[in-house]
Amino acid sequence: MAFSRMFRLSELCSPRNALFKNCNYEFSPPKNIRTFRRGRSNNDQPKPNINSIETPFQDVSLGTSQLKPINLLKPLGFTIGFSAACFVGATIWEYETMRAHAKKMLKKPVRLFKRHAEDLHSKSNMFVREIKEKWESLTPGEKVFVPICALNVLVFGAWRIRSLQPFMLRYFCSNPGSKSVCLPMILSTFSHYSGFHLLANMYVLHSFSTGAVHSLGKEQFLGLYLGAGVISSFTSYVYKVVTKQPGLSLGASGAIMAILGYVCTQYPDTRLGIILVPLFTFSAGAAIKVIVGIDTAGVLMGWKFFDHAAHLGGAACGIIWALWGNQHIWAKREPILEYWHEFRGSIK
Secondary structure: OOOOOOOOHHHHOOOOOOOOOOOOEEEOOOOOOOOOOOOOOHHHOOOEOOOOOOOOEOOOOOOHHHOOHHHHHHHHHHHHHHHHHHHHHHHHHHHHHHHHHHHHHHOHHHHHHOHHHHHOOOOOOHHHHHHHHHHHOOOHHHHHHHHHHHHHHHHHHHOOOHHHHHHHHHHOOEOOOOOOOOHHHHHHHHOOOOHHHHHHHHHHHHHHHHHHHHHHOHHHHHHHHHHHHHHHHHHHHHHHHHHOOOOEEOOOHHHHHHHHHHHHHHOOOOEEEEOOEEEEEEEHHHHHHHHHHHHHHHHHHOOOOEOHHHHHHHHHHHHHHHHHHHHHOHHHOHHHHHHHHHHHOOOO
């Protein structure tokens, strides 16, 4: 297949590069909730519920009256549109990467001729050059992981600013009963209230991003990650509406489960391990089966510690993409490439 990336299984992941304590918290309201209003003073901000890890706040209205199937139409349209945009955007990004590389190769003699002039300013640009050299030394997977991790850390910091908490609750927590249901579906995948939640998710993403990027390419990887994040949020919406159980959800677990599902399905014989038990290893194929089994049990039994429905939605995206999507969708993107090439014109 054109533009495909290949890699060695030995580079995919080592027995030490797996942590399956992946979690996407689902928050359930206590019985005596109070309505959250905009006109609060600084002394009347929502108070952290330090006695519970299920919900960061104890006085947030979740809009339980809005849990109706008809209200899923808008999130469904957003999910379809955003997922399609991720696919098209990844295709265009891949084309632009190849175009930039071609232009660089065509202008290489000129760049060699101007090297002496650039060296004259090397001292003033030394700091920039050091950063650039460090960035270039990263693997392709790390170059994708670092920006994603940075965004998650920034959002985690924003949760600590009390004046921003009303904004964070509305746009960085997904909830089918909220007035804002579309943007939170993607923004919540970059949102973590717990430090352990953030650390665990970023560790798992770092462990599998290198192998996944080698296999998919950075463009397809990011398209799958973002698209699966929205699809996992929609899966959570459907579960909450069907069971009439409102709750706030946030975390990157749904998107990360898609990467995990893809890697474990595409390379089922790869040996994985748990960081705290390095001597105990197991196959990737067995790992994804156990994870999916646990989340299925969580959905059927109504466990509320994690958002198991979001986990299943993300894992399904990764598994389906490995078995079908990569061959029947991504491999047939040539019409988009041809249209965009005509729009951009030839390289001058």
